[in-house]
Amino acid sequence: MRRVAVLGATGSIGGSALDVIARHPADLRASVLSAGRQVDALVELCRQHRPDHAVIAAAEGYRALRDGLRGAGLDTQAHAGSEALGALAAGEACDTVVAAIVGAAGLDSTLAAARAGKRLLLANKESLVLAGELMTAAARDGGAEVVPIDSEHNAIFQCVPTAQAREGLRRIVLTASGGPFRGRSRDTLAAATPSEAVRHPKWSMGPKISVDSATLMNKGLEVIEAHHLFNLPGDRIDVLVHPQSLVHSLVEFVDGSTLAQLGLPDMRTALAVGFGWPRRMSSGVAGLDLLAHGRLDFEAPDLETFPCLRLAYAALAAGGTAPATLNAANEIAVAAFLDGRIGFLAIPSLVGDALAANPAGPADSLDALREADLAARRWTEHALPRHAA
Template identity: 45%
Template structure:
């Protein structure tokens, strides 16, 4: 049978690459969701003919409805964030790939899991902000999380042998270091959004590229790894691997280490999440060892890049600590991209939010959204 995919965040970087994989594998795309880029979404609808689409921005949704009026076989169109959540629940899919950016993806992740769908997860914020809720939904509804982030996919691939997974003692989470690796605070003070968006290895969306520059992305991935693989934060070590060839490593009780290597191409982890447990020929190029001259390692500078240190504090506090860090970061990155704060202010604000409260204890979905609101308000009151 042809696998059926619902893709949330179809017009972003991960979304468009996911459709390349779906096209190459011959998958049926049953649903598409986007934020507001209806020009690209309309082209995707014309090619993949989904039964249903959702547009998070209400005005853009109404504009798309006007464009599709009278189209033979036009999809059903759902409006707003609630429409994205409704699409995630749709029974027509075998797997839901969530590539929405930020905490906006949490509701859809929960809806898909609660409907019994496996979720190919590229929205790390689902686990960062609501890790307890997400893992409980998996357990209660018999659904699986299949990691799409290249680092978590690498770890997942290294743990496919069940016996080895039982003897896991350490995760070595690799980081490229971003465009500012090796620079000190005084050199970062006047860096602009244009500077921060020049990633040396990966082509990604603006928000995740800024997160890579601040090392916030690695902090979020550390938190995500805690939930995905069940290791304590102190058992996860961030290792700078500048070439982005080793995507992460795992260490076992006998101190042997396994690594997953490949070119820096997101179509590899996307495809593995969709084909798991099988491997299939894909559209990403192979790693050419004749051209690979060196693989280097270094240490992440947490004193300069405070976002990573803040995320470690947040997961140590537990509860809504990671949610607060994420909300503060999303708001601070928005302000930085708009030219309203400096680069170093992102780390200062994220750390200040984490230091502002204890955050421990259990929480509900409503608590997650309230914590996110308060973290954003904190940032705006401290700039």
């Protein structure tokens, strides 16, 4: 029986994880659930899944969570704050951690799980983007099993799950749906609205990740993730736009062979792989009927219209704290866009300016990365009025 901590339980990935867990009551149990500020939603999930522990990130939500759990007649213990979350992720309450907290807020708990040697289903891409070298070292030293849950990295993992399987690997190819604005010109995106940007054509995701998909920053962050997960330089990590989102990624070997993983666009497949690997378990996702879908299309990404992908490659090449700066500036810019304070095209402009204004330094400690993250956030916040919508 795997005891699973679902960190970010109220989000889309958390919901998918809990769906898979509920399908396997003899093998999986949600023992820890966490949320950011949504106390009522967290209590409702606790009603359904009856975990041992529930954590609300916002300290001011503790009393409401405690009282809500008591009112529901649950024995679930209430906690609040990042320290409690990290302790539960690293402690005896779980052996498997779904790291699905969006943004840099998920870094501490993800690192704690890695250091404690847990099976880590990694859906928090910012942990690798912000602190990839530290994260991979923590997983290696702690003996953690890391199974990436992004559909693209999970696809690569399925094709080459071990270091031995990666011998002879020439390159990997991440696929991208192209997001809701695929085929649009840069000029037409000046008036793009948040409601348009979060309307993803294939995937059901939260607003921040959906905007990242619309700018192609999501794919840029995934390039940086892939570098750390599979120990490949940026020039051996390619991106292809594939609007059907059925081929989730490809790997090419030196002998000319190419392997691809295909499936319907549903995160439950990747989560089931993470829970069950190396065996397979049902996910609730149907098989892929290629005749019904008819065709598979591929095209090069448009880096002029969507420069965030180019900026991510540049940050990876610069190394050090540059990816942390990229990630922090992007988080601030996307939040401002979702709030209606800046336009869509201001997102890459702000990120590019932040990278230029905050040169990369050594990424040799978590303190250095946090300083770079904070500096980029402050710089971007200060620059927002120049890009006001």
